[in-house]
Amino acid sequence: MFREALFAKIHGAAVTQCDPDYVGSITIDTDLLDATGLRVNEKVLVADANSTNRFETYVFEGEPGSGIIGVNGAAAQLTGIGHRVIIMSFCHLDE
Numbered sequence: 466m467f468r469e470a471l472f473a474k475i476h477g478a479a480v481t482q483c484d485p486d487y488v489g490s491i492t493i494d495t496d497l498l499d500a501t502g503l504r505v506n507e508k509v510l511v512a513d514a515n516s517t518n519r520f521e522t523y524v525f526e527g528e529p530g531s532g533i534i535g536v537n538g539a540a541a542q543l544t545g546i547g548h549r550v551i552i553m554s555f556c557h558l559d560e
Contacts, residue, residue: 472556473501477514478534480548487537490525491552494533498526503554511540512551518543 475497482492491511493503503509507524520540527533534552536544544550 466560467557468560469555470558471553473503473554475501475503475534475550475552477549478552480534480536480544480546480550482533482535483541483544483546484535484537485539485541487541489522489538489540491522491540492525492527492533492535492537493552494527494531495529497534498524503552507554510553510555511536511544512553513544513548514550515548516544 491509503524505524505526508521509524510519510521512519520543522540527535
């Protein structure tokens with residue numbers, strides 16, 4: 466049996482950019498990806514502490530040192546610049 470567990474998390478990040486015209490994804494500063502173990506194209510769950518919305522998307526690589534947390538595509542309608550978000554990735558563990 467496999468159990469799903471939290472693998473990596475960015476807690477309380479401020480959204481710096483919203484682009485509803487982009488195809489999808491969440492753009493995250495590469496330095497943050499390296500620090501947390503998140504990877505490009507990995508599925509993540511994003512919880513917005515301001516709007517209480519939750520959505521799933523995938524990770525896109527942002528410029529190192531930029532601090533970018535950019536929500537793209539339809540999900541950009543569920544958050545806003547300055548909103549605090551929790552970005553979570555999960556893994557499957559063998560019991």
